[in-house]
Each structure stands twice: as structure tokens, then as C-alpha cells.
Amino acid sequence: MAKKSSKIYIIGAGISGLVAAKTLEENGYTATLLEATGEPGGRVKTATIDGVPFDHGFQVLLTDYPQAKKHLSYDALNLHYFKPGALIFKDGKTERIGDPLRDRSAFWPTLSASIGSLGDKFRIYQLTRKLKAKSIAQIFATEEQSTSDYLKAYGFSEAIIHNFFKPFFTGIFLEEELNTSSRLFEFVFKMFGEGYAALPAKGIGAMAGQLVGNLTQSDFQYETEVSKVSAKEVHLKNGKKLRADIVISTLPLDTNGQITTQKVAWKSCDNLYFTVEKPTFETGTIGLVANTNCLTNNLYYLFEQQQNGDAVLSVTVVKKHQKNEAELVEAVVQELKKECGIQVKTFIKNYHIQQALPDIKNLSMEPSSSSIKHPLGIYMAGDHNLSGSLNAAMASGEAAANAVISDLKA
Numbered sequence: 001m002a003k004k005s006s007k008i009y010i011i012g013a014g015i016s017g018l019v020a021a022k023t024l025e026e027n028g029y030t031a032t033l034l035e036a037t038g039e040p041g042g043r044v045k046t047a048t049i050d051g052v053p054f055d056h057g058f059q060v061l062l063t064d065y066p067q068a069k070k071h072l073s074y075d076a077l078n079l080h081y082f083k084p085g086a087l088i089f090k091d092g093k094t095e096r097i098g099d100p101l102r103d104r105s106a107f108w109p110t111l112s113a114s115i116g117s118l119g120d121k122f123r124i125y126q127l128t129r130k131l132k133a134k135s136i137a138q139i140f141a142t143e144e145q146s147t148s149d150y151l152k153a154y155g156f157s158e159a160i161i162h163n164f165f166k167p168f169f170t171g172i173f174l175e176e177e178l179n180t181s182s183r184l185f186e187f188v189f190k191m192f193g194e195g196y197a198a199l200p201a202k203g204i205g206a207m208a209g210q211l212v213g214n215l216t217q218s219d220f221q222y223e224t225e226v227s228k229v230s231a232k233e234v235h236l237k238n239g240k241k242l243r244a245d246i247v248i249s250t251l252p253l254d255t256n257g258q259i260t261t262q263k264v265a266w267k268s269c270d271n272l273y274f275t276v277e278k279p280t281f282e283t284g285t286i287g288l289v290a291n292t293n294c295l296t297n298n299l300y301y302l303f304e305q306q307q308n309g310d311a312v313l314s315v316t317v318v319k320k321h322q323k324n325e326a327e328l329v330e331a332v333v334q335e336l337k338k339e340c341g342i343q344v345k346t347f348i349k350n351y352h353i354q355q356a357l358p359d360i361k362n363l364s365m366e367p368s369s370s371s372i373k374h375p376l377g378i379y380m381a382g383d384h385n386l387s388g389s390l391n392a393a394m395a396s397g398e399a400a401a402n403a404v405i406s407d408l409k410a
């Protein structure tokens with residue numbers, strides 16, 4: 001096989017596909033990315049309106065993600081950082097829980113917050129230290145249980161689980177019961193403890209923009225929907241067939257190579273944006289609503305204001321609901337007033353994200369040799385192959401590309 005000139009197709013130009021293309025380029029191989037939509041980035045998407053970046057769903061880059069450190073240039077992303085911890089809205093009161101080791105001003109508010117006992121706060125400190133010492137490989141080799149069971153077994157009180165862990169991790173896992181694997185909990189808690197949650201100044205989509213901008217050889221074919229693949233052929237939805245030497249799919253496939261994204265169990269959310277005359281709490285702070293009857297899970301003020309000086313508030317709803325947009329907006333507006341004392345000025349927009357995170361059991365850090373290669377000989381990437389996170393998407397793309405390179409060299 002003419003190795004460097006092999007025809008390599010990557011199906012999907014999300015973060016995993018882009019990192020696969022980057023890894024191939026770094027090793028002298030060139031790929032063509034086939035993307036169903038008109039732009040790269042997949043679930044990492046920002047719409048910029050009048051200079052304000054509206055992310056399609058609140059997501060953060062955890063700066064200590066090993067894969068992100070390898071594949072992104074943080075300086076060029078001009079990152080805004082969130083303060084460690086959160087502001088918790090509960091029963092008409094606002095309490096702050098922070099990391100006194102990194103933010104001295106958080107010491108007294110954290111110690112005196114009534115959302116958990118002193119023992120709970122000590123256990124948070126202890127857990128942070130324990131996970132600092134535990135490697136990521138050790139985390140993913142530890143037996144899994146639900147995060148909820150893990151927290152109880154660790155000795156945390158019902159109060160701190162209800163008031164802090166539940167709202168905080170509901171926003172990350174996009175599910176309210178904390179049924180998500182304790183491996184992901186430990187990994188994310190470690191990442192929060194060792195780095196910062198951050199957003200590029202131009203929105204989360206800038207991450208994809210940077211990866212695309214650094215690709216010099218790869219070819220992109222947009223509005224190109226793939227229906228089925230085999231090791232040597234790509235079938236497009238329009239009936240066309242493309243001959244291939246190598247196919248990397250970032251999308252789940254059935255045993256016949258048919259794309260089965262619709263069959264994955266997906267977790268969804270709504271992300272609403274409002275204007276508020278003046279921010280009611282500090283920019284760079286994540287607010288959490290501890291009342292589990294509320295639709296609102298988390299809120300933060302965008303680092304950028306609207307051109308007329310209004311602050312922009314992002315609100316995430318994770319709870320399942322049957323409301324239409326007008327009903328949802330009305331319910332959230334009332335909750336913001338009652339729970340957080342926030343009077344919104346205008347509703348800007350809502351992004352309903354039906355396929356936000358794949359619901360996966362048996363989480364791993366790296367794909368196994370069986371999961372990286374489909375029985376039909378297709379190389380597999382995508383967060384659905386590991387766990388729903390930017391780090392996992394990047395790891396899966398890199399691993400699939402490395403498997404291709406190693407097979408082409410063999």
C-alpha cells in the first residue's frame with residue numbers, strides 16, 4: 001500500500017475527528033473529514049451575535065485535561081477562568097463554597113456555609129488530596145459504582161450531597177440522580193481540584209476553530225452525510241459511494257457498519273440566555289440552585305456583556321420537562337426571581353440539546369483494542385467509545401489515528 005498517500009476518511013468533524021486529523025497530519029498522513037453539517041466542531045458550538053458568544057449548551061474546558069493540554073494552545077484561546085467552587089442558592093439564602101487553598105477569600109464563607117457540616121468540608125479537602133495522589137489510570141482501574149453510592153460510602157452527609165454535590169454534578173453529568181460512574185466523578189473532581197474550569201473568550205467553539213486552523217493538509221467536505229461504512233467504502237446518504245483505504249468513524253456503528261447515533265442513549269439539556277441589567281453576582285462564578293423541584297440547575301453571567309451594557313445570563317435546565325419554549329422561559333424567569341433574586345430583562349434564546357452526552361457504563365480512559373477496531377475493520381473514535389467529555393473525545397481521536405498509523409507502518 002502507498003502508505004503516506006492512503007485515502008483516509010474520517011466520519012464526523014467533531015472534536016474527536018479533528019484530533020484524529022491532527023494526529024495523522026503530525027505523522028505525515030492526510031485525511032478527508034466528511035461532516036453532515038455545514039461546520040466543524042460537532043457538539044462544541046458557539047453562535048456569536050453582536051460580539052457575544054452564545055455557546056450551544058454550557059460546557060467548560062477543564063484546564064488540567066491531559067488531552068487538552070496536549071492538543072490545544074491555551075494562550076491563543078485567551079481563556080476566562082471560573083472561580084473554584086460555586087455559589088449556592090437555597091431557601092432564599094446564598095452561600096459560597098470555594099477552595100480556600102487557591103482562593104483565600106473563600107475560606108470563611110466556605111467554613112461557615114450551612115450547606116454541610118464541618119466534617120463534610122473536611123472530607124471535601126481530604127478527597128481533593130486523595131485524588132491528587134491517585135493517577136488517572138488508577139481512577140479508571142477502580143471498580144465502578146454510582147456517584148451517589150460513592151459519596152454516601154465516603155461519609156458525606158445527605159445535606160452536602162443534596163446542597164452541593166447533586167446540583168454541581170447534575171450540571172456536569174446532565175442527570176439528576178448521580179447514577180453516573182464514580183470513575184467519571186473521581187476524574188472530574190480531580191480535574192477541578194488541580195486545574196480550572198475555563199471558557200475561551202470567543203466561546204467554547206473557539207476550541208474547534210483552533211484545531212481546524214492548525215490543520216494544513218486535511219480536507220473538509222461539509223453537508224456530507226454518511227449512512228454506512230465498511231473498511232474500504234463510505235456510503236453517503238445521497239447514494240454516492242467513496243472508495244477508501246482507511247475509515248475512522250467518530251459515530252457509533254452497528255455490526256453492518258450502519259451509523260446508529262440515534263440508538264445511543266443520550267442525555268439532554270436546555271440552555272437559556274437572558275439579559276439582566278446588572279450582574280447580581282460576580283462574573284466567573286457558577287451559581288447552583290439546590291432546590292431539586294426547580295427546573296434551573298446552574299447559571300452564570302457571560303464574561304462579555306451585550307453592546308448596550310446589559311449582562312447576559314446563561315441558565316441550564318437538566319430536569320426532564322414537557323414544557324414548550326414559552327412555558328419553559330416563564331417557569332425559569334419565576335424561579336430566578338424566587339430562588340436567586342434575579343429579575344431578568346429580556347429572554348434572548350434557548351438551545352435545546354437533545355443529544356448532549358452519551359449515557360455510558362463501564363467507563364475507560366483509553367479505548368481497548370477491541371473497541372478501537374470495529375469487526376468490519378473500521379477504526380472507531382468519538383466520546384461514545386469512552387466517556388462523555390472533551391478529554392475523552394480527544395483521547396479517542398488520538399488513539400484511533402495512532403492505531404491507523406501503526407497498522408499502516410506494519
Ligand SMILES: Cc1cc2nc3c(=O)[nH]c(=O)nc-3n(C[C@H](O)[C@H](O)[C@H](O)COP(=O)(O)OP(=O)(O)OC[C@H]3O[C@@H](n4cnc5c(N)ncnc54)[C@H](O)[C@@H]3O)c2cc1C
Binds near residue numbers: 035036058224227391
Ligand atoms: C451541553 C453539553 C455540555 C457539555 N459539557 C461538557 C463539559 O463541561 N466538559 C467536557 O469535557 N465535555 C462536555 N461536553 C461533552 C463534549 O462536548 C463532547 O464529549 C465532545 O464534543 C464530543 O466530541 P465527538 O467528536 O466525540 O462528537 P461530536 O461532537 O458529536 O461529533 C460528531 C460529528 O459528526 C457529525 N455527524 C453526525 N452524523 C453524521 C453523519 N451521518 N455523517 C457525517 N457526519 C455526521 C456531527 O455533525 C458532528 O460534527 C458537553 C456536551 C454538551 C452538548
